[in-house]
Amino acid sequence: MAIVYQKSKALTDKELHYCPGCSHGIIHKLVAEVLEELDLIDSAIGICPVGCSVFAYDYFACDMLEAAHGRAPAVATGVKRVHPRSPVFTYQGDGDLASIGMGEILHAAIRGEKITTIFVNNAIYGMTGGQMAPTTLIGQKTTTSPLGRDPSHCGGPAHMAELLATVEGAAYVERVAVYDIPRLNQAKRAIKTAFEMQMQGAGFTFVEVLSACPTNWGKTPLEAAEWVRKEMVPVFPLGVTRDIRKGAAK
């Protein structure tokens, strides 16, 4: 019998701890498939964050480091400077990257650090139980914005793909989603482009993935996927915000 589908070799057999309907599993799979297709499993070094994907070091089959909260781009910098020819990636959530780690991600981009960052944006803190994130939508209720995020009190959502598109050291920046098959396929193309451009030494590469968190949003998996499409995409438009192969920022 012909094998038509199997788990990527870049994933271990460890059982994932993610909630039903969470997008992390899908995004792990996409990253893993890209690593395998580009033949990078044997040389890649990954850095995982603090947040829901804190255990990602158990799931990716390449060498992995667990970083302090928000510091993955700094850790990746240390790794990349020691192994400049190795593919190095960080996998970070919105609290990790856009809140406590805003300084580290911006300066990694400013230095043109030749790493790939996978930024999983689900507009909420998942691991700690549903608190407001820097990417929480205006009016979105969380445990620390119980009446909905009020921009006059705590501002509006951080747009990381647009912010990083202004940075000269960034070579490729794209925002994608995984709520349906066409979006998922585009997400994989974006991740692949990011790793390819890293290996060409182009500079800092960044893929923001809009992600569902049914548990902390209080929705079913299907409702959550629909919420990404209907509520998140208008605030966080999909597409390439910077690609140095095509000149300046779009």
Added chain:
Amino acid sequence: MAFELWKGNEAIAEAAVRAGCRFFFGYPITPQNEVPEYMARRLPEVGGCFLQSESELAAINMVYGAAGAGARVMTSSSSPGISLKQEGITYMAGAELPAVIVNVMRGGPGLGTIQPAQGDYYQATRGGGNGDYRLVVLAPNTIQEAVDLMQEAFDIADCYRNPVMLLADGMIGQMMEPLEWHEPRHRELPPKDWAAAGLHGRGSHNIINSLFIDPLACERHNNRLQEKYRLMEQRELRFEERGCEGAEVLFVAYGSPSRIVMSAVDLLAAQGVKAGLLRPVTVWPYPYERLAALSREPSVKAVVAVEMSAGQMLDDVKIAVGGCKPVTFVGHTGGVIPTQHEIAAAALAALGR
């Protein structure tokens, strides 16, 4: 070998290069700036990498990454910067990563002053960050010793897979002294087969991590770390004794103040008072047993601790002395340096003279 005149900070940096350090990540802060400045020139010459980070937090996490990837790596800073680095230091202790951290201490708390001080004794010897961990902390009192210790610090770090701190004060960093370069005592070191450097054919992946979510697993990890710290206590303790035999006054001091104490010893000798010095070279591990034994000598009438702080090592002196003799303290804060005259006067007062 000929003597060469070196500034402390630059000598420390050169010693690291000679010890095989090829990666430096740091952020400017006075009075240690000559360390990163020297590394910025020197490391590219030997095929290494110097990178100025956006903050001390980023610097120590770059060190975490480079150490985790298998490199000999260091950072340097001064007191407020070291406070910021404590996050990365506890993660490195937890993930068992070797690296060397140089602290050229200045006055505190807060921004304090840029003048020499020793107010970081607590954060250096008690871990400094969260959790139960220790660093081997080397405290030189000459630039020669700073260089010699620096050359060994990387081997100590690699030997135990643990961060090591060189605890200097601003005086050691800023002054110039003659020194001789010695070939360091190289240790037999295990291969870094644990490093996250890419599989390259290895069958299973390496993970650098300090997270042990299961309580029993986390305690087992802690127990193993504690066993390692006990081993460091047995093997890495260093101290120096000067004129302690038959001394009436036993001084205890480390770093720059220990040299001022030796001038006070001379002043006291001129007045017919025999004084000696116990100088911890490692402030962790601390020479508790030796200090306990010396303070119990019948000749010793008073123990005098001298520091450029409000009395931090003093706690360890009192633990060792255990109330068997009176303990007096001479100290200054904020970058004020104690004089040999006030130290000698304090010793005479302690003797009731």
